[in-house]
Amino acid sequence: MSNPVQDDQCEILCVHPEAVSTALQAIPSEDCVEGAVLLLKAVSDATRLKILSALSATELCVCDLAQVVGISESNTSHQLRLLRTAKLVRYRKEGRVAYYSLADHHVRELLNSALEHARE
Template sequence: MRTASQEDVCDASCLHPAAVGQAKAALPDERCVEQASAFLKVMADPTRLKILSALSTTELCVCDLAAVVNISESAVSHQLRLLRTGRIVTYRKEGRVAYYRLLDQHVTTMIRNALDHAQE
């Protein structure tokens, strides 16, 4: 039986320069990779993913989000602070109430795709 490390290594020693060149040319710059990695890390938390899923349907205030994901308002506020810092959610104030929503269509698409993929 092969181990995982053996499966990750080519059986034959060959190099495909055209394919390697094409793959290297397609790599994003280091700054972009770091930002995308940070974006994915922020989303990679079950509580935050629930919040993001709820926000993918409509904008919600902190108390409504707390009711949806069944955690305290304080815990929701903490998670929203991380999501705002990560540029994943934004909010608008109406009087004393802040209504949160996903920042843009890219975030909405990422959340839906991740959840669709998990359901397959």
């Protein structure tokens, strides 16, 4: 009977220099990696994912988002701050009301890809 822990490991030490070189060239800069980690951490929370999903349909103010997601306005504002820090949403003020929308089409694509992958 095979050991599942060892089945996913090489049975001999072998390095493929060309494959290693190709893989090393695909690794982005540290700044880029850190930015991507921040982005992925931001979307890894269920509440923030729901906020982004709602914003993918339409621009919403903080009060509307709180109603849609079912959390307090204070918590909604906190989650939106995290999403702004990760450059996933943008806002505009109209008088005393702050309206939020997705930052750009990349956010919509990221969201759609994640949800599509989850549905498979």
